[in-house]
């Protein structure tokens with residue numbers, strides 16, 4: 001009998017091929033949507049990690065409390081030895097110092113008078129150390145628009161938009177006006193090496209990237225760092241492990257009574273990211289659920305139509321003396337076989353597309369030029385364990401349910417009625 | 425046994441709901457059929473022929489009255505028992521849409537035996553025998569779409585007879601066939617009737633079929649208008 005079922009499926013194209021294609025497409029779309037949305041969430045987390053929070057961040061307790069103000073008077077002292085200690089204790093992470101600062105960038109003309117001036121939000125990172133992860137984290141090579149990356153002390157990058165606004169060209173010199181760690185005025189001259197665009201709007205407004213050694217000099221912060229960012233070596237954020245490391249670190253180094261003692265926070269614990277990530281996860285879950293429902297209805301209907309089309313066959317089989325229950329079950333088996341086969345193929349197809357998206361990405365930079373989203377403009381999918389099974393939900397369940405519901409007609413109608421419907 | 429009654433209806437009435445009213449398709453029908461009969465229901469369109477065949481074949485149930493088929497009371501029969509009755513003892517042949525299009529002629533004939541879980545070797549033998557009866561062994565591997573109308577009806581006969589039913593119900597089996605094919609399948613059925621004592625009940629408008637009948641029941645508006653039996657052999661043989 002099973003052989004008979006399989007023969008039927010294999011030989012009847014309209015019975016198998018059309019529903020199979022619908023299932024494959026539906027399942028593949030489900031998988032792609034899921035990986036794509038996870039990729040988006042991932043992307044957001046990664047942008048946030050690379051530009052702002054790290055996977056973990058060490059600051060003083062006081063700095064952490066006012067992190068938004070960039071309070072460099074509360075920076076960590078003895079940063080280098082702290083980094084060495086953290087690296088020794090948690091070798092799975094890379095640690096790198098940063099100083100975030102605000103100020104005015106002043107552009108003098110040939111006679112030394114101010115030609116243009118604008119507020120900058122600066123980030124000082126370790127640019128020249130070959131072991132530094134920063135050029136990669138900030139994606140500097142890809143972000144460069146004009147000029148070149150800094151190669152010598154005193155060279156900086158500024159955002160392309162900002163440079164256009166002030167009329168700055170690579171090669172120009174500019175003066176940073178800011179405040180030292182100890183509260184006095186600071187001047188420092190820089191050469192503009194190049195301009196950058198990150199594709200992250202928040203970073204592109206008035207950004208300035210400088211080498212941390214220069215800024216330490218400029219702001220009188222020798223061996224100090226506003227923040228020490230930690231990144232897992234595989235650059236994948238792992239909340240559980242990050243939490244363990246932070247707890248471990250804080251137990252050893254942090255003293256609640258000393259506001260200058262260091263404190264480690266995970267990505268989630270910073271900038272209200274926890275609630276943002278949670279809200280987004282919920283939203284993504286919602287989108288996926290709605291999509292699943294839609295796929296469910298589509299596949300349900302495909303199952304329904306498949307059965308309705310077969311009243312003739314059903315009538316003949318009943319007349320031959322097949323029991324209704326037997327007939328009903330055989331239709332269900334058929335839909336299970338189709339559902340599983342379609343889900344397997346659809347999942348494979350969806351994963352293949354997702355794999356491509358995960359490794360190549362699609363640059364939609366030109367589409368979101370004016371958006372203020374906090375993620376990078378290259379869309380990437382991310383395959384998670386869920387991706388392997390999510391398609392089976394609509395693929396198998398909806399197909400079988402659609403058949404099950406339409407098959408109830410077999411029970412409800414008088415057998416002779418099935419014949420009547422056949423004749424028309 | 426020769427003349428035992430296989431089917432009897434007692435005041436059989438069938439109504440179909442039609443909006444507020446009901447159509448009376450069969451009205452107080454009292455009929456008996458004996459083993460080995462070759463009988464036909466004739467009458468104008470809408471007179472209730474198909475309805476009567478469906479009820480005898482347990483595809484439908486009476487609204488009133490009793491119907492006894494091989495000892496089973498159709499008015500009380502459950503789905504499972506009805507399916508078993510059809511599967512073991514009743515063969516159907518319809519005007520159209522007889523065969524399952526995805527299966528070959530052989531597989532179509534095999535299907536009822538699969539339902540009975542008959543072992544393969546026995547099954548194969550019975551299928552070949554049936555195909556031989558209708559002269560279609562060479563078309564065993566053909567699909568219904570590759571068969572002519574007459575060949576399809578012969579496969580339908582082979583499938584109906586493969587389980588050696590005691591009753592064959594044929595609803596206008598020749599309606600779509602030309603004269604040659606009609607005579608051909610009627611002769612096959614007549615032979616079945618003669619050699620295997622299978623009881624046949626037809627519904628038909630077709631004069632060619634009527635020639636072969638040994639009993640002609642005329643229905644009119646759901647009632648039995650006449651019931652004639654011909655003792656002498658008539659056409660064909």
Ligand SMILES: Nc1ncnc2c1ncn2[C@@H]1O[C@H](COP(=O)(O)OP(=O)(O)OP(=O)(O)O)[C@@H](O)[C@H]1O
Nearest residue numbers: 417420440447449468469470471472473474475476
């Ligand atoms: N399922 C049904 N629902 C409603 N009315 C029905 C149904 N089946 C049959 N009828 C009605 O019952 C009556 C008898 O129909 P039946 O099909 O038995 O006639 P018939 O003698 O077989 O006609 P024909 O020669 O056209 O096949 C008709 O009036 C028909 O409209």
Ligand SMILES: [Mg+2]
Nearest residue numbers: 473474475627
């Ligand atoms: Mg009819």
